[in-house]
Amino acid sequence: MTTTAASAGLVLCETCEQVNRRPEGVEHMACPRCGAALHPRRPDAISRAWAFTLAAMVLYIPANVLPIMHSGSLYGMQSDTILSGVAYLWRTGSWFLALIVFVASIVVPLAKLISLTFLLWAAQRRSTWNPQRRAKLFRTTHWIGRWSMVDIYVGAALVSLVQFRALASIEPGAGAIAFGAVVVLTMLATASFDPRLIWDPVDHQPA
């Protein structure tokens, strides 16, 4: 039996790091030193994470279907989605770049969504299955999140740099906004998830 703060009747202030005793029968507590709200687990962690994940899932569809970029030149306007961009890179021989874009823009967000869904589902069911692996999965998800923004950075740089009026111009498409939203929402979901929830069922399982 592992001793956790919660099982010991203690609660840590996440703001001033003071460890406090948890009074009996009190639902909402505050830190006596700094006055911040105290709670043994992040409140509504699962439902918040679910909300963000679902929103990200919904926006993942337009992010991939709608054009992410409109590039106009003397030869006319052209609209590209993420996939058509990858296909273009692949066709023109830039396989490595195509791979990076494919992984960063399609695989990673998808993987994040899947892993978040799995973690949330498992935590909600109070699953005791393989908590170490699930904890590792959560860390990976958290760490990998920032890489998905590569596309958005490239797009933002191009839009601001390539503005030669009639000669060439690049404008962001609706897909870029949706894609950015997906990335931000998955990061928020990861942030609002409390990894301690992975371990709670393990502690409370009947011995």
Next chain:
Amino acid sequence: MNDLPEAVPRKKGPRTLQIVWFIPLIAALIGGWMAAKAFLDHGPSVEILFKSAEGIEANKTRIRHKSVDVGIVKSVKLSRDRKEVIVTAEMDRSVSSGFLVEDTKFWVVRPRIAGGQVSGLGTLLAGSYIGADPGKSSEERREFRGLETPPAVTADLAGRAYIVRADDLGSLDVGSPVYFRGVTAGRVVSIVLAPDGRHVDVGLFIEAPYDRWVNPETRFWNASGLDLSLDGGGLKVQTESIATLILGGISFESRPEHSSLPQSPPNAGYLLWANRAEAMRARETVVESYMMIFEQSARGLAVGAPVDFRGIEVGEVRAIELEFDRERIAFKSAITVHLYPERLRSRTRNANANSVWNKLSFAERLDRMVANGLRAEMKASNLLTGGQYIALDFVKKAPKAKIDRAHEPPVIPTVAGGIAEIQESIGNIVKKLEAVPFDEIAKDLRRTMGNLDATLKRAESLLGQISTDVAPEIKSTLEAARKTLGTADKALATDSPLQGDLRETLNEVTRAAESVRSLVDYLERHPESLIRGKRPGEQAK
């Protein structure tokens, strides 16, 4: 453990649960809206048939109306019979209603240099696009046949279309300008050969506000090229503008008296005249038919040849036929003419509206004129080509004649003219020659000749006598005369003694005269000397 501070109770915080669930709701709304928009933006798709897909690319070529994108080409395929190209395009939702109707036109805009206009230069770099011009019909349609050339006018252009009928197209083409007093007022929009192949119907579009000047009496003429004329006034060159020299063009104008007529309805038909002079000529409103029968050949007389009265065209030849005269068993030329009474109107200086002449009808006037000797005559208008025209003129000593009004059309009496006239004159001369008594003249002549012969013989004998008797006498006389003249010549020579004597004698006479003069002078001064004699010591001067 117990020395740890105890957390203090806190009021219930905000209900964060409900707020956080707004996020997926908003995301769903945004996603749903995007999906709906994408779905709704899918406008109707159309199929356009083109002869060639040059410059058309799937997913790149746009359909534009007034330079606004209204659609995009989705696929380019060959038709089943491989004769045409089927271009499938997706139109924007925004233009679907009322845009894709029966008379909507599509054409490929490529760089084009034709008819003095350069268009579609932008497509050189940006690639071709498909131009669209929505029609006015209310019948929806999804399949169209693309035009090979851009339409000259777009449907929303204000103005009216008219049709002019031309015998020959000349240098006109679709897009050729239409001028009104030198202002470009419209364009040729269509050229259709009539089904019977006899003329060409040229469709014009006159833009507002110039269409207001097209009325039922407006004349259109072909302004293409140069109108050169050489006449008494010199060489005249007329052209609308230099551009029409190359491009061709049509001009229109109304005669001043017709300029206030109401505007013609659209698609009214007109004739296309060859030039301005012909177009603007006054049209005859009153036409009367007459016939003239000539016994001479009508060779050189053509339908349309003028009927001339003292140099003024008063009509034209409408038909030339052959007529058989049973009584005289001869062929005659029956010429039908149209006379324009208004042109034969006489302008009298002291115009008296009530005069008898002015009250007469044209027929009555013509009757009177014929009674006074007016006759029709065929005359050569051009000796080189042998062209002929009909002249009406008063013929002196013409045999009495009148217009045969029993015939339809009435027949105007004629006199033989031209070659026939000359023939007749020669005939007259021959007749007179025939009247000369050449036989008697010959007899007399012969008698006279006999007498002359005898006279000559006598003269000859006389001359013989002269040569034998008179000639020697004359000869000796002449010799004597020559001798005398020789003597005279010698006597008169400068070195002859006669001359020397004469000179001396004359010197003496001169001296004697001087002496006499001095004597006279002296006597004038000293008249007394006549009595007393000369005084000593006094010189005579």
